Amino acid sequence: MTLALLCSGQGLQNREMFRLLATEPDAQPVFEAATAVLGTHPTDFCRTAPDAALHANREGQILCVTRALATARALFPNGASNETMVAGYSVGEMAAWGVAGIWSPMDTFKLVDQRARAMDAAGGPDDGLGYVRGLPQMAVEQLATRFGCAIAIVNPDLLFIVGGDRRSIDALCAAALEEGAARAAPMMVHVASHTPRLAGAVAPFDKALTSVAMSRPALRLMTASGATLVADPHRAHKGLARQLAERIDWAGMIEALAERGVTAILELGPGRALAEMAAAALPAVSVRAVDDFYSLTGVKAWLAAR
Template sequence: MSLALLCSGQGRQHRAMFDRVADHATPVLAAASATLGSDVRDFVRTASDADLHANRAGQIVCVAGAMAVAEALFPDGAPPATIVVGYSVGEIAAWGIARVWSPADTFAVVDARAVAMDAASGPDDGLGYIRGLPHDDVAALADRFGCAVAIVNPGRLFVCGGTRDAIAALCTAALADGAVNAAPLAVHVASHTPRLAAAVAPLAQKLGSIAMARPTLRLMTATDQSLVSLPAHAAAGLARQVMTTIDWAALLDALAERGVDQVLDLGPGSALAEMASAAMPDARVRAVDQFRTLQGVRDWLVRHDR
């Protein structure tokens, strides 16, 4: 039996995302709040939709959400055989959950990543999704509109980045070409595309300035589906990830090949669980947001171990 923990990227943050962990994971929540400049629990409840989905705040609260849930579920650390992976900024959360960095250093990396991305991205940049077309068709359409494929998901689901006007035109063209769905996303930065090339150097510099420990869990990168044994050697790839395509479909295949038979999406949201369920039909898959309480999650985890 093998467990994988999935850490979400931004876009699915919501008002109740810290309700289950409000009295847990104090170091994580304190570090996130210090970086954000206000209590993350209050922020998600009271911030405007625009502020909640702003790039820097969105990255901080989503990393805080995954790390706080992991800390509350596994106060002494998850079982060492556990694989932890992250989708986009969720990979920063994964490195934190694997205890490569302290909570304070994890959020220092998140902050540096967001600031570098905001500086590199144009003021009108964004992301959109296309479902139902072949990869080559989506790539050709993206190129036609000056966009790029940012993330390859299972089930012919692709995320593309570019200017918001170009993304809107790309989605319209994709629907005309037979896409099942296509629409802009509430993300205002063209993550994982060459538009973020200028963010790589400052992020790499920040990563190089922070002490790193060997991961306590099996930490897998979304860039090339490899396990990280020496984080300092993998840090360059983590920095380049902001401007390169993520193949999440290949990562889920790699989890299945490594014998993962239980998957828990730490959230926020359940999008990663939905993709994992489709891509890994033999695995037991749930999202934390599908449970009413943390005890329900613990009971589900324990039942699998029996």
Template sequence: MTLAILCSGQGAQHRDMFALTADAPEAAGVFAAATEALGCDPRAFVHESSDATMHANAAGQILCVTQALAGFAALTSVVESLSGRTTIAGYSIGELAAWGCAGLFTPAATIDLARQRAAMMDEAGAPGDGLAFVRGLDRQRIDALCARHACAIAIINPGETFILGGDRIELGALCDEALRQGASKAGALKVNAASHTPRLKAASARYRQALAAERPLQRPPSRMRLLSGIDAAAVLNVETGLDKLAAQISQTIDWVACLEACVEAGVDRFIELGPGRALANMTSEAYPKIPARGLEDFRGLDGVRAWLAKSPG
């Protein structure tokens, strides 16, 4: 069996995001590292903080990485028992989580890198920056809209869905114009940074230095195929991979290509670690014949483990 693990980006944080992983003994170290980074236990934080705090860049990136690492830790034994090579890809901040799941960074280092990434992005960004989405227009019209509103494509998603970054006022005007042009949907996202656009180029340069300081392992495990978000290439050389991991803060992520790379590798099922199941939904829409589930689809970890261990077909 060939599995693809998808690590989620920001925007879907919610009060019960750790419901499956909170008590998993395998994830205790992950939660301890996240507690140090956040200043309180993330399992309590999601219940006690305001929506605005939970969706702020600093907390959001730590929470999303924590969820991916905790989920992976709880599933490691069954993943390692599978016969095929596992492919792992991460969406936005999820790409850092993917490096942690692949074992290139320790959980503590991964979470601290998420903290640093958020701080550097906040410092490099401008007040009022954010992200929006447009669905149902082709690339040519999206490029023209971005040019008129001083925005940029942040992420290319399946189904002619584009995540765009820029000033929130301009993004609002862009979405209104897109709907007038026939877009099926358009609107703001709960992310307070123009991620994956040239507006954050300064953060990419600083983050590359932070990544180097953590001294990651020099190669991914042989049974783990880790993808880079900006071009869907497998990480074969760690230094080149780190260049891309830093660059994706200010460059477009090609998520369509990442999913295509998974399918070309012979993946026969996808599991999204969460929070949320946006990536599983995208995958099901793009490849309806390949099972795609989110961790949050299950009532308990035993159900996830049984589904992963079950032969396809």
């Protein structure tokens, strides 16, 4: 088996996202590191925080990275095979670098915090993301130009994430439906990630990345910056910083995983969005999400059977 672990982006965080992990002893060091940065234990935060806080940019990023790191530690307490591939979607790539062992959990969370703060400082107060499904890319490009937005992420199966201010996103989605899109709507993300609106966040985040100790990846880490393997994080981190203001080609990432012989994919969550995209794009590959299972025992059994 050649396994790929996919680390999810924000937007699907929820109050039950740590249900399978709360009592897992191997996940506790991750929760402790996250608590030090978030200010509250992630499980308590998800249980008590208002909905707006649950989906705030900084808090959402920290929660999603916590989910991926804690899940990886619980599933692979002695470390995954060094042939395992790992990739992340948007802030999920921060989690992927942590899962690959480039940073300690504490440094990972500190960087996620700095990333989110840089994004909030550079973006507008009404910025956000939306999605359009079922239109050709050229049509979505034209809509984005018309409404002062930009394509943020290209996904498989004609699914595009677009970024801009909320009123423009609303107008773009309405126009997309009029032009025949299967679906289009704003998302619960309050920052225009991966668009030129965040150009001002690149340099501060790059500076933060250079201030933290980095190790060579213990797993086969794929970066969305060109869908390539990271051999030297000291060189690759500039691409990680530029991603804040540059489009991500996730469709290309899925294709690159297939080209490297991936036979099984597990999305660490929260949610199933990446697993659903991968399953549709790679029908010959066995694809699951952690959120498909009732227990981590079930996830481990699925992994063992591959």
